Amino acid sequence: MLKHDIQAMEVIHLGPEQINACMELNQLALNGLWSKQQWNKELIDSRSLCMGVLKSSALLALACGWLVVDELHLTAIGVHPQHRRQGLARLLLSKLLEQGQLTGAVHATLEVARNNSAARGLYESCGFKTAGCRHHYYSNGQDALIQWRSLEKKAEPRQKI
Template sequence: MRREDLPGIMEIERASHVDPWRESFFLEELDRPQSRTLVARNGSGMPRVLGYICCWLVADEVQIFNVAVHPAYRRRGLGRRLLLEALGAACRERARTALLEVRRSNRAAQNLYTSLGFRPTGLRPDYYEGVREPAVLMELEMDRPWRSRWLAVEEER
């Protein structure tokens, strides 16, 4: 992520979340050594920023905090590609586990995460502000079989 990505990121953030992150949250990510924020950009047109994923790599875990895609580019596999890029980078940095939470009502995201090997591990009641809603906790063990699948996907690109 670069500072000049922020206007596009904020546009997507506001369109994607009931309780969006403030711009200051994203600015803080620029200075955190554990932060890994990837941005999908449009090379020649508008919108310039198509999507992003924010995560932290701490020890052997990657915690995924925020994934969003511009509304005009959803359902085209961009979210999956962002996740695969982030998980692949974490894998190369020796992560063994990926963790995230997702709104219980966000079935599309849960289906995407499940298709990548995440499994539900718990529920946090009333986790989200605004519209009170539980978070489904999900985990991916990035073991040898998963690493082999990921490497096969990367070779196809």
Template sequence: MDRITVEPMVVADIPAAHEIERLSFSTPWPAQAFHDELTTNGLAHYVVARRKDRVVGFAGAWLMVDEAHITTFSVHPDHRRRGVGRRLLLALIDRAQALGAVRMTLEVRPSNRAARALYREYGFNDQGRRPGYYTDDGEDALVMTTPALDDPGFQDLLGSVRHRLEASA
């Protein structure tokens, strides 16, 4: 398998990230939103995954006080099920912890089995529901949250994910 690297997103990555966003979501962010996130939002932290210099996925979070909230996360449809999502999520958690986040949270569609399975693998638990959260079809959002990032059990879990990813790189 070609090596996947995960790095901070830069402005030059926006067209590729926007294309992945467009292929992944029914109400994609406009490219300008990525630009604003990277250039004016001091709370925002975005990473991209590259395979052979091509952007194949991205993820982002806002660090609000001590909580990192995942804002968007997607992998190009041609590159799914090959561990890109796992690597992006691990990089985002590492970054959040380095920035002082105590825990991470996100919203996900109950119907999004792929993302929910991945989040559960990383220790995210169902925390609540926001009724009618998604404006395109009125689907509820599930709120999922990690345990405390410095919890020894959570660190063990991350360690085993990291070990598996390194073994498969």
């Protein structure tokens, strides 16, 4: 595991100019989740939010989501295997949720494999709750848990004067 100097990293919005880096990370972190054509759509569609963590111009992590009416649907979060367990997924998830909220989303949703305990732990620690299950959702027959989270700001408690 490599330790990172947080000051040396940059969180950016990903665009078509990062497609090759996304494809490389797609293979390393997401087991080839999407084709180049699918990545291109993710990176150019105005309803899509894709963010990445760069260090010395290397893409270490990425997160993508779609804005659908008032919902942010998270579609992918991946971290380079050598840079996992260092808070990069949490950082990107936080930034993606913040961007979704700024663009009008009031809740977020995602699907996560039932057996992906690391991802489930991250999502639950960030306020996501399991709301259902899509049986045999993935090509390997694994179930997907549907998770939801509100993005609405809670009112601050009043202070007594």
